[in-house]
Amino acid sequence: MKLKNLETLPDVVRNRVSGYVEEMLSIHGDKIISVALYGSALGKDFSKKTSDINIAVIFSEIGFSDLKKSQKLISKGIKKKIPSPLFLTKPYIESSADVFPIEFLEMKENHATIYGDDILSGIEVSKENLRFECESQIKGKLIRIRQAYLEMGGNKKGIERLLKESLNSLIPVFKGLLRLKGIASPSSKEEILKETAKTFGCEGDVFVKIFQDRQNNERISGKDIESFFEMYLSQLQGLAEIINEI
Incomplete structure (x- = not known):
């Protein structure tokens, strides 16, 4: 489960997320089909002091047990200014872009896929x-x-x-x-x-x-x-x- 595109991230972001995402992958294995960073962590406005590092984790399916298994890791991440990631599925994204067009366009236009398929680039919004x-x-x-x-x-x-x-x-x-x-x-x-x-x-x-x-x-x-x-x-x-x- 090798990460990719880490060289495109600011040093402080790369250092915070690499181990975090690797641990997330070790917890959930093949159920995770994509992991992407999005938002200010990738832009000119990133601040080590004030900016959060936003992560979208896309699963083949999500159950309550997946949330339960992630709690300890999420708690550790919050201390490093990594908020609780978005747990999504591809069908959810496809059926919800009409409800949250601003949010999904933000993710589409400003993200870096660091594991798996680049699903966010395929989002369509009217x-x-x-x-x-x-x-x-x-x-x-x-x-x-x-x-x-x-x-x-x-x-x-x-x-x-x-x-x-x-x-x-x-x-x-x-x-x-x-x-x-x-x-x-x-x-x-x-x-x-x-x-x-x-x-x-x-x-x-x-x-x-x-x-x-x-x-x-x-x-x-x-x-x-x-x-x-x-x-x-x-x-x-x-x-x-x-x-x-x-």
């Missing part, structure tokens, strides 16, 4: 399903961020954290919006934010400033946090209206 999930995510995020702001009661640190977490969770959605316009997604998150702002007429400085402060783990500076929140909310409202016209 434009209409992608548009529907982008709309659902943005409008849902708009409702949740309003609600969260009300619950903060003016707590500035809480509002700052809310802005950073909200924006980071929307970056895959912004990539989906760019795909809908036929625009190739940039390789870095900051460039994705800039291209989204340019394409849809948003105030890009708001997105970029929040993102940069998140990456540097600093306080948002230069403006009152309430003003930042107001501007951010305005951009989301604008995107929620625009997406109906795509």
Whole structure:
């Protein structure tokens, strides 16, 4: 059960996952048909301090016993910033790409298969399903961020954290919006934010400033946090209206 493509991974990622995946394979044997890394661990934005290493393990079939046997290994991995991997089957992927188009496109376009068949490259997603999930995510995020702001009661640190977490969770959605316009997604998150702002007429400085402060783990500076929140909310409202016209 030899691993492959390890040379394409950053050193810190390769060192963390090689033994982990080998142990996973020793536990499950031939039931595993593919293992792939996906997400920020493969991109320019990877940070040893903050980035998780996301893994998809694709089985021929999955039963409760497979979950049970994996628990100890998963617990060890979490301590190394390897979250619980996605346990999938090929039929599940094929029947669920219409429900989770953003998530599966992210995996398709940014992954490295390190064991077995390259199943993720074969994922197919329709434009209409992608548009529907982008709309659902943005409008849902708009409702949740309003609600969260009300619950903060003016707590500035809480509002700052809310802005950073909200924006980071929307970056895959912004990539989906760019795909809908036929625009190739940039390789870095900051460039994705800039291209989204340019394409849809948003105030890009708001997105970029929040993102940069998140990456540097600093306080948002230069403006009152309430003003930042107001501007951010305005951009989301604008995107929620625009997406109906795509």
